[in-house]
Amino acid sequence: MAVIGVVAANRLVSSSFHRLDIDLGRPFTFRPGQFVMVNGAGPRALTFSRPFSILAAEGSVLSLLYRVVGRGTAELAAMAPGDAVSVLGPLGEPFPEPMAAQVTILLGGGVGLPPVHAWWRRWGRPGDVACFGARSGAEVPWDLLGDAWRVSVDDPDGLAPGRRAEVGVVTTLVPEAGELPATSPVVVLACGPLPLLRAAAALARARGWRCLVSLEEHMGCGYGVCKGCVVRVADGAGERNATCCHDGPVFDAADVCLLAPREGGSA
Numbered sequence: 001m002a003v004i005g006v007v008a009a010n011r012l013v014s015s016s017f018h019r020l021d022i023d024l025g026r027p028f029t030f031r032p033g034q035f036v037m038v039n040g041a042g043p044r045a046l047t048f049s050r051p052f053s054i055l056a057a058e059g060s061v062l063s064l065l066y067r068v069v070g071r072g073t074a075e076l077a078a079m080a081p082g083d084a085v086s087v088l089g090p091l092g093e094p095f096p097e098p099m100a101a102q103v104t105i106l107l108g109g110g111v112g113l114p115p116v117h118a119w120w121r122r123w124g125r126p127g128d129v130a131c132f133g134a135r136s137g138a139e140v141p142w143d144l145l146g147d148a149w150r151v152s153v154d155d156p157d158g159l160a161p162g163r164r165a166e167v168g169v170v171t172t173l174v175p176e177a178g179e180l181p182a183t184s185p186v187v188v189l190a191c192g193p194l195p196l197l198r199a200a201a202a203l204a205r206a207r208g209w210r211c212l213v214s215l216e217e218h219m220g221c222g223y224g225v226c227k228g229c230v231v232r233v234a235d236g237a238g239e240r241n242a243t244c245c246h247d248g249p250v251f252d253a254a255d256v257c258l259l260a261p262r263e264g265g266s267a
């Protein structure tokens with residue numbers, strides 16, 4: 001059941017990323033990769049809630065990171081401290097915990113940052129590689145990333161003084177296989193636009209690494225009922241439908257037909 005929380009803070013953290021902190025009035029726990037369905041409360045409610053990955057949760061305060069793309073996110077951006085907001089979750093399958101000797105490569109593109117950032121904060125270890133890609137220098141939320149993240153930008157315009165970013169796609173930040181410990185299994189965790197997920201899946205496939213992706217399909221209910229978020233996944237030699245909200249949003253990239261076209265399967 002959805003909980004009615006109260007906006008604690010809602011502010012821009014870069015040129016186009018907003019951070020929304022919602023006080024739910026009771027402790028909130030989650031696993032990195034999970035998401036919540038968010039809506040206005042009362043007369044501000046839209047017909048459908050919108051899904052957002054969980055960036056963080058401290059005590060009763062849940063934090064999200066979003067970009068305004070349409071009506072629902074514009075409504076969020078207009079919310080002020082004290083406004084009521086409806087939250088359902090945590091929902092969905094999270095990213096897995098790391099194995100003992102695993103090296104993890106985190107790839108976040110744009111507002112695909114929250115699930116990989118949450119994983120890195122919870123499980124990240126020295127030797128893991130955290131990479132973030134933005135459209136422009138001005139879009140990079142440096143307060144969240146600090147110095148630990150490698151950053152790439154399509155366009156360096158607006159890069160904060162003293163900050164460094166590669167110009168190019170985020171996968172160019174990934175070290176060569178020879179730069180990583182030879183005996184450690186490498187796992188890539190990625191979230192972002194489809195081209196990023198495809199590039200991450202292809203890179204991992206080429207290097208024999210496992211790759212898990214968090215998909216951002218359009219959603220209606222968020223818990224497996226409306227079938228509005230179906231994705232095609234591998235099933236033995238064939239394919240089947242899976243719901244992004246209930247079976248995912250985290251999937252093995254090798255199973256997602258959109259990312260790993262299989263012989264005879266859909267592209």
Ligand SMILES: Cc1cc2nc3c(=O)[nH]c(=O)nc-3n(C[C@H](O)[C@H](O)[C@H](O)COP(=O)(O)OP(=O)(O)OC[C@H]3O[C@@H](n4cnc5c(N)ncnc54)[C@H](O)[C@@H]3O)c2cc1C
Pocket residue numbers: 035050051052053054064065066067068069070071072073074111112114215216217218219249
């Ligand atoms: C599991 C999950 C986690 C997500 N996490 C975040 C997050 O942390 N931060 C964030 O900003 N966004 C996130 N999204 C995307 C977010 O849900 C959409 O941006 C939001 O629903 C758009 O609502 P709107 O009413 O503002 O836009 P709409 O009016 O519904 O759409 C505006 C435009 O955005 C496109 N769009 C809408 N939803 C999606 C989507 N899911 N994927 C790609 N394009 C879309 C539409 O096609 C349209 O072009 C997530 C989506 C999913 C499924």
Ligand code: FES
Pocket residue numbers: 218219220221222223224225226227228229230243244245246
């Ligand atoms: S959003 Fe309804 S089934 Fe996934």
